[in-house]
Amino acid sequence: MIKVDGLTKRYDRTVAVNNISFEVEKGQIVGFLGPNGAGKTTTMRILTCFMPPTDGTASIAGFDVMKSPLEVKRRIGYLPENPPVYPEMEVHEYLSFVGRLKGIPSAELPQRVKDVSERCAVADVSKKLISKLSKGYRQRVGLAQAIIHNPDVLILDEPTAGLDPKQIHETRDLIRSLAGVHTIILSTHILPEVEQTCDHVVIISKGLIVAKDSVQNLTSRLRGQEAVLVEVAGASTDDVRRRLEQVAGVSRVLHKDTRNGAHVFEVESLPGENVRASLARAVVEAGWNLNELHAAALSLEDVFLELTAAEKAQGGQQ
Ligand SMILES: Nc1ncnc2c1ncn2[C@@H]1O[C@H](COP(=O)(O)OP(=O)(O)O)[C@@H](O)[C@H]1O
Numbered sequence: 175m176i177k178v179d180g181l182t183k184r185y186d187r188t189v190a191v192n193n194i195s196f197e198v199e200k201g202q203i204v205g206f207l208g209p210n211g212a213g214k215t216t217t218m219r220i221l222t223c224f225m226p227p228t229d230g231t232a233s234i235a236g237f238d239v240m241k242s243p244l245e246v247k248r249r250i251g252y253l254p255e256n257p258p259v260y261p262e263m264e265v266h267e268y269l270s271f272v273g274r275l276k277g278i279p280s281a282e283l284p285q286r287v288k289d290v291s292e293r294c295a296v297a298d299v300s301k302k303l304i305s306k307l308s309k310g311y312r313q314r315v316g317l318a319q320a321i322i323h324n325p326d327v328l329i330l331d332e333p334t335a336g337l338d339p340k341q342i343h344e345t346r347d348l349i350r351s352l353a354g355v356h357t358i359i360l361s362t363h364i365l366p367e368v369e370q371t372c373d374h375v376v377i378i379s380k381g382l383i384v385a386k387d388s389v390q391n392l393t394s395r396l397r398g399q400e401a402v403l404v405e406v407a408g409a410s411t412d413d414v415r416r417r418l419e420q421v422a423g424v425s426r427v428l429h430k431d432t433r434n435g436a437h438v439f440e441v442e443s444l445p446g447e448n449v450r451a452s453l454a455r456a457v458v459e460a461g462w463n464l465n466e467l468h469a470a471a472l473s474l475e476d477v478f479l480e481l482t483a484a485e486k487a488q489g490g491q492q
């Protein structure tokens with residue numbers, strides 16, 4: 175439903191997004207997780223036709239954001255990081271205004287406004303000025319305007335930023351209730367947000383995608399598992415695999431590649447086990463060559479540490 179392929183965005187000297195690719199399937203709710211400055215908002219602005227990429231492509235429901243922006247806009251609802259505010263409008267006026275902009279026929283408009291107000295739990299403030307609303311209500315009005323034309327895809331940029339815990343809880347419930355009907359991508363810099371709201375996650379750091387996984391896989395890895403890359407030469411793939419699987423603490427051995435007679439395996443271990451030394455010993459004792467052994471790429475644990483560091487640096491303003 176959402177397809178991003180080799181997307182790059184440069185601002186003068188800053189490369190905000192660097193050749194990223196990912197896909198979101200229909201009906202999924204995907205967390206776009208990364209610290210501040212990672213490139214989340216930039217990606218979302220490209221997906222919503224707000225600005226063009228420097229390179230690469232993005233499409234929504236098969237429509238390219240550059241070639242068919244009208245088709246794209248019809249199919250997406252967007253909650254920007256800083257939603258435009260119309261403090262002097264009442265909630266129902268604002269929703270009708272957005273509905274008209276999105277081409278909803280006037281005859282259907284009042285019913286649509288009523289429906290989305292109920293769905294987003296803002297019906298009770300429908301006659302209130304937007305300036306008088308709490309941040310939680312304002313965010314739900316933002317969600318109501320995003321779904322008013324019943325788009326296939328929702329793009330939500332930090333939908334719970336700046337809310338208090340109760341409002342965060344309500345907003346997450348609302349977003350989850352919208353999943354299924356809509357395909358959703360939401361950005362956040364907070365890991366628990368992804369755990370509680372999303373089924374898949376794409377992690378971005380410094381403009382690069384560092385992980386794409388189901389939330390289940392991500393969280394089990396973060397609970398102390400680590401992946402180690404091992405490159406071994408001097409034996410068959412099967413022999414090496416069997417030997418690595420026998421090492422105490424190893425939970426999974428994946429064959430990644432064979433090049434010039436050397437086999438590369440990714441080895442996952444049980445929570446809390448550090449298997450690197452045992453892996454090295456097993457290979458050497460078998461009389462094989464250990465060409466390489468190191469933590470796999472940028473581990474999710476590393477990413478997580480970076481994320482929490484970014485969160486702390488913010489001084490708890492979330
Ligand atoms: N309009 C802009 N002009 C120049 N640099 C920008 C602009 N917008 C964002 N950036 C830079 O691009 C990088 C990614 O920003 P952004 O997409 O807003 O990240 P995130 O939403 O993940 O916090 C940051 O280094 C930011 O400073």
Ligand SMILES: [Mg+2]
Pocket residue numbers: 214215216255331
């Ligand atoms: Mg942002």
